Amino acid sequence: MSSDLGWVPPGVDTTVPSPARVYDYWLGGGHNFAPDRALAERILQIMPGVRDAARLNRSFLRRAALHMVEHGVTQFLDIGSGIPTVGNLHEIVQAEAPDARVVYVDKDPVAVAHSELILAGNPNTAVIQADLRDLDAIFDADSTRKLIDFDQPVGLFMLLLLHFVPDEWEPAAIVGEYRDRLVPGSFLALSHASAEAKPDGMDEAVQTYNVKSSQNQAFPRTHDQVLAFFGGFDLVEPGLVTCPSWRPDGEGDFAADEEVNEVPFAGVAVKP
Template structure:
């Protein structure tokens, strides 16, 4: 990363690569460090299309956010938001309606520190440093800006494949669902384990895990496994599909490589209205 870095928290070891910063590198962002770029380049050699996959995930964020705004959602909770980059959630929804409120959540100190800088002066946005599992803490913090009685747009993009089965991610999602008002939406993306890229993906995961010293290990999952995260939600058409195939709006939402179009799964679900 070039330029002023005095905002980086002192406890952050920038010599160790981090998933949020590697993702930022793939998106051509400037909030990453040499270690992040080195790991990102290693994975690009194995899967040259991974940069395209990151772009498609960002495009899905835009389409899902607009869908929710069109459905009347005016408050949003982005868990595992990562480092803000071009096309942030708050920019998308507040462009559609300036009254929209957004709370970002991440456990990565650099992501939180930069979010705080980015959001200065925007009283309809906030950021919380917390782990995905800190559900009570997250909703308590978000409740200072968001109305728990109103429908919320919950985003968990490229997050849950860093959650091992031992954490019981389906139960974690159930805790979020229980706290959301009827009419709320869940949008998520998750790296697929059952695509044509499975072999290359396995190699990339091995490199990633080794460089991370077994921390932040990715756990790609099958479509059937990812579908379980939507228990209790009604899937919005076209259901859980390849990221690029979720209601694309043009050629820019697709990759020339069909395998990359389905590398991350993507879906949006709506919590049913109360009987």
């Protein structure tokens, strides 16, 4: 990426790694800084399969989004969206439905600034800087109200987000607040790091990440714990499974390492 940091919002410490920018690096994006790349490479040394796990999540995003479009959803809210690099939500849904609208939400000001640059000139997209717990700031934002009609079904995405939410925040209750603001026929797509998967180096990778990114701790969870986030929704087949097991299109949706395939849980559900 460019060494010109003049666009970075004032007060942002670019020496602290960000989940959004580390993930961007693993996906081959250019929207990251040296501390992000250093942490990403350190974790790759410990757990070489983490890049494949990120790719599996991105592939799940595509399949989940297309499922929603096939069921008539053309407006989307992506919470904890990170940096919308190549192959992100708006590109997928607008290729199928050119008038589809997408609102991205992230608390990282650098990720938001990057997003504003990437999305410039696309009137059917917007990005909001907000914490996922501040629903009023998200739902009442002018750009949200302009693009999303909450009297119609919405596709809600929370991918690789909730494992950064500690139990004391009551993540299932947070998801429930979003559910209650959406009309029947709305969808939820969710992915989450598994506490049950044990590919080589995963425990050490999580510990390393938590030490180096003290403001964004990771909390992998069990299948049952993640399943609780879908309360009040009806899971669509095949339910809460591993990312590559959710309606794969082909061999490219799997990693060569079977244990890496177990790392992210994923599911799509609809509000009855």
